[in-house]
Each structure stands twice: as C-alpha cells, then as structure tokens.
Amino acid sequence: MTPRILLIISGGIAAYKSLELVRLLRKRGMTVRAVLTQSAQQFVTPLSLGVLTENPVFTDLFNLKDEQEIGHIQLSRQADLVVIAPATANILAKMANGIADDLATTLLLATDKPVLAVPAMNVRMWHHRATQRNLERLHADGVHIMTPDDGAMACGEFGTGRLPEPDAIVTEIERLLAMSKSGDPLDGQPDFSPPPFGSSLSRTPHNVLDKLEPNGVSLRGKHILITAGPTHEPIDPVRYIANRSSGKQGFAIAAAAAQAGARVTLVAGPVHLPTPQGITRIDVETAREMLVAVESALPADVAIMVAAVADWRTADAADQKLKKDGSGQPAPLTLVENPDILATLGHHAQRPTLLIGFAAETQKIAEHAQAKLARKGADWIVANDVSGDVMGGDANAVQIVTAFGIDAWPVMPKDQVAQKLIEKVADALSPHAD
Template sequence: MRILLIMTGSIAAYKSLDFIRRARERGHVVTPILTKGAQEFITPLSAASLAEQPAYTELFSLKDETEMGHIRLARETDVILVAPASADFMASMVQGRAQDLAGAVLLAADKPVFVAPAMNVKMWESAANQRNLAQLKADGVRVISPAAGEMACGEIGTGRMAEVQEILAAVESVHVQESLRGKHALITAGPTHEPIDPVRYIANQSSGLQGYALAEAFALAGANVTLISGPTTLKTPFGVTRVDVKTAVEMMDATEKNLPADIGIFTAAVADWRVENAGAQKFKKRENGEPPVLRLVENPDILKTIAAHKNRPTLVVGFAAETEYLEAYARAKMQRKSCDWMVATDVSGGKSFGTATTSVLLLQGDAPAQPLLDVEKTAVAKQLVALAAQHFSSSGNVTAFPSSNLSKRKKA
C-alpha cells in the first residue's frame, strides 16, 4: 500500500519516524511530507532516510512543481495519513487552506484521509479543537483517537498520539475495492537462479517488479494472494503470502503445491534450462586452461503445466517478453501454452527490465490487443485486476473479452 504521511508540528513527530519503519517492514511504501512545524521536531533527512523516498517540504518548489508535484503526490497514493496531526494543522484542514504543500495535497486528495491527533490534554479538550474535530469527521476524515495517559508536558489526560501499531492497523483497514474478495490469486515473479556449482548460477534480468505490483494490486482488491517469488530484493506487499524459491524446479513445485487458485498469473522469468552437471563443489580453474563444459537440460514449463493441470486455475494469464514481432509471438505462445490471456511485454533493447514503467499488449483470446504503452507497472496490475474482476463478476460472460480458450473451457 502507498501511504502519503504528512507530519506536523507536534512533539510526537518522532513516533512517526518509527511509523515509517514499521510500515515499511510490512511492505508499505511511505512518502513523507513535513510541515514547517514538523521540521522543528524532526528533519526531512531522517524521514527520507527511513522511508528511502524523498521527503517533501515545499509547495513552491521549482523542481517538484514543474510536474505539479502537489497534485501528483495526492494522486500517487492509496491513503493519506496525517500523523502527528497538530491542533493548528487540523484547524487549517477544516478551513481547507492550501498555504503549504501538505494543505494543498489534502485539498487535491481523492483518497481516504486519516488523522492521528497529538496534543496537550487542554488543547485536545478545547471547544475550538472539538469543533474542528467534529467538522473533520463530517468531511469524511477518519480520526484515529489519541490515547489517555501521561503526556510529554507532564500533564495527564487524553491527547497522546495513538500507538504506532494502532495507527498502522487503522490505515491498513482502509476500505479497499474488494472486487476480488475470496478469490485465490497465484502469482509467480522474479527470475530463477540455476546453479552451476555452489557459488555460481545462471540468472536473468527480471527484477520481479511487475509480479510484485500484481500481487499488491490483487491483495488490495481483496484477493488471497500467494506470490511464488524467485530471488529479488523487493519487499513483500502488504497482505500477500510469499513463498521464496530459487530454481525453476522449486518454482514448479511451489506453484503446484499452492493450487487450487481462481487466477494464475505467471510473470516469473523462468530459466528454460538448468545445468545438468552442476558441481557439488566449486569448479576450480584447471592447469591446462580448459573451462568446464556445462550440459544444459530443459526445465519444467510452469505455464504449460499449470494450464493443463487437473486443478487448472479458472483464469490462466501468461507473460511473454519479446524483442520483436511482439503480438504475433505472444499470440503463438498463448495458443501453445493454452492460456486465457497473455501480457506481451516489449523488451526490445532491454526495455522494461528493472524499470517502474513498461509497454505491453493485453491479449484476451481473439479480441483485439489492448496496448498499454509507457505506463507504470502498477497500472498494468490495476488493469488486470479490473479485467479479472469483470470476468469473475460476469461469471463467464465472454462477450466482453472473447477468448476461444476460455469459452471452450467454460463449456466443458
């Protein structure tokens, strides 16, 4: 989940640094914004370092506003959290003020907004603050109530910011469009590593980004997601069950073990071959200078095996990375492997590997290809969620997405 975290001028700001750490441990991406007040308590550098994202502070920034940064920040998130929310900042929210970056972002927001107030007990109880709170609630802002107890100022009462775990739980419970609630999505991602000997392996350039984006999007749509992941450095998206594998044989095994599924999406770049005579010990350089000869043997074809499996998922979606004849090759692969849909990725010139953006053609049986060119991988993921939701809700209505394979199987 993407969380836009607005930190304001309260002594509790240090707790929000901890929030960033905890949220990231759970696979969320946190983008911090610090108001002027917040910067009296913590630095943008601390927030940025913990978030491993830039921390934003300025509305009138030449760099960020050339691309209308405040609108972009408001759009490119799943939820906005104001924590700590100072009394002053809540008052400006009530007035709809856009005098700084945080205010402008909130006015432009079309996502759920949470506030976690933190202030002295008398400030909390004050008539003005209570009026503001009531107005914020009426405006649809979700208030994560402060706790009672001893405060930084030494007084006792309500006003202490809610604990980090409580704030996380509230944000995570944000109502998602649960169009795929109860469906099991089985997704493979990343490369495989095929050992040459205990310290060397054959790999490929897959980063896993597309598969992880899909896992996150399907989980957000309410699906139970099992992500069979080859070696990557990516964090497990929130709510996703991840099974780590290294080789194609392990990936095949884990994928079969995790059937049945309603939808299987096969984004992993599975090595076609493994080394049959991989060394049990590290290969040593030879005196005569002759390199070892590696014999390759074909790996199991995961997509083909699962598409023909007795527990075949209702929808089988393959990915094809092609450098030329994108549509023709991908259509041929869709036929050959008996999958319902195919996402043809243009990897000419090394495009799409490890980058956040991609260009794909979505193929659904015989229907004309849907191009998604130069889009974020998250956009491809969202589109597949939308198509899957439409497919399952229309319970086999194949007119919207004609697919010869699909219609054959539905009749069977």
C-alpha cells in the first residue's frame, strides 16, 4: 500500500523547505496531505502545497469537508505517519501541554498514529530550559524527535536549530515506515497506561523496543551526558594549544546511547563530525566553555567524559597575532591549569549516579587509570593506550578500571567499543545490578 504522510507545517522561516520535502516524498511514491498553521501561511501558500501534494491543503479547523462527521479526527488517522516539519518552539510547547487551539494541534491531540517532530528554531530558543523541558516531556509521551542541524541561521546567529535537510528528513521517515513494513506495528496501541500522546517508536510495545534498541539494551528515561573531542586553548587569534583527539569515540558512544533510548546531551569540542541522530549537541571550543556546558546540562543519570580536554591554557591569550622579534627567541608563554571537568563532576552537588572518565595514556595504562579513579571521584575509568594511531583512528582497545578490578577489552572498532560500553552502563543502572 502507498505510504500516507500527514505533514503539518508550522510557522518558521524553515517552512519554505517543506516544499522540497513534499517533492521528495512524492518522488518516493508517498501520498502527502498537508496542514498549514496560520503562521506557516506567511511563508508558504496553500496553492503551492496543493500543486505539489495533488491533494487539498487544510488550514482551518472549521472548514474541513464534512466536519459534521468530525473531519479532523478522520484526517488525523488516515495516515501512516504524522510529521511536523518545521516544528517551532511554539507548537512543541502546545504539544507538550496538550493544547488544541487550531487545526494542527487538534489533529496532534486526536491522532493515534506515530508522530515525528522535526524542530527548527533560534539556537537560544532550542537551548532554553522551557524548550528542553517540553522536548523531554514529548519524548516521554512517545513523540519521535529529530535533532536540528548546526549552522548559520536567518537571524544571523550560529548554532543548533536549523531544520535538517529535506533528504535527511525523508531518510528518517523511510526508516520508520520500513519498520512498519517489516511487521513492527508502529500504529499499534502500546502496552502501557495511560494512553500515549501518539503511538510512536519511543512508546511502542516491548517486542518493538527490542528491535529498536541494540541487543535489547534499554536506557529509556535516562539522561546521558557525554563530552567528546579536543579543546582548543587560544594563544593568539590564529594559534592554539590542542591535541589529536578526533571525537570519534565520544560521538560513537553518544549514538549508541541514543539508539538505546536515552536522552543524550553531547558537549563537543572543535570536530568535524556529523551529529548522531536523536541527540542534543552543544559545541564549545575551550575547556572552560566545556565545563559551563556540562554543568548547564545537569542533572544527568550518567556522565561519560570522553573529551581529551587540554590540561593547560595560556594565562593571557594575545588579541593580535604574535610576531617574531628577530631575537631568535620564542615568544614567552605562561601556562595555567585548566579546570578539571571530571573531578568537578566527581564532587558536584548534582553528581551523576554513574560517572565515567576516559584516560588517554602512553605508558603504565592501568596504573595511571587506577590513580585517576580515586583522585577524581569517578566510578569507572576507561583507559586506552594512545601511543599508536588511536587518536583519529577507527579502532580502540580499552581497559575498564573500577574499584573492583580491571576489565580489558581487545582491539575493536570504536562503534563496537561504544556499544559494549553502553551495554555495561545499562547493566549497571539495572534495578537488579549489585
């Protein structure tokens, strides 16, 4: 049967991308019915969408054909998937609080189908505590949420909040529909009470969750805070102190945690890696910025500090490029110690239940990790030998150092290290764990 998409377009500047999204969905053989909020009509017109969808476009709760037959209920259920793209902060807030004051929000409250929200908004709006609180509630209610892209915005600011590109949205839609095609009942009623906001992937029956989460591992309801990559400590406007960390291991762990159903916050140093699906990413540059971002993300159930944070920074970074003076002597640099993020969390008032640090060592790997475990107040230290090509490479061999001993793992791809670590985290958080 032809996949049926109900596309709700809310009123942000990114609404213009909905036209390309419709074109791609139709090209892939899907039927699309579109709903425009009043604000969205300031950016795209019903005529344009009608031409592309080859279906009527709905804008008014009280103008639906045969409303005496409760047309908005029928419209909300004659679809395989309900997609909100773009989903503004305003419509997300209404969804989270059960407000139904127009056609779009009434449809969302009336639907019994899976819901995919694709947020797009200003970076400060995205990181605002009210928005994050609403997203957390929607996730718990069963709404599947894509993470916005990073980049320049129409308002001139830069950061997280851009609508993902239409082809990425289509890929996610096809993934959800493919699961349904393979026999996973995306539109079936979940086995829990009270009924969900919408029968989406995050609140589907247990047999579906086992297929969604690798090896049956579940971290649903848990907030996992992860740091990744290096930090750059400026010397002057063109030079900085850094290390060779690529961020690959931290990003792999973030992806594995999200796949296990956790709400993931990833604080990333300067790296050029795509954001894993389903996480909140915060980009920073320096160790001090990373500490602020980490503390702002608390509370968390688990913190996994993978980032290779620079131990030192210059006491006074120059505001102009340092030049040679002809003496043959290098410019004097005074270094001061950076804040210790892991140790700060180890003694924090909001210390996570499980605190995991990473130790990049070149000699006496286990011994240094054991000393670090006690000194920093961590529960586990993941120690690895970086004397070879681990930093920037695709494989890793780690030792998990705890107060109870050392668990040495063989060399394996970093995504497998990530999966195995997340399995260990889930086991530690299990109510049956010792």
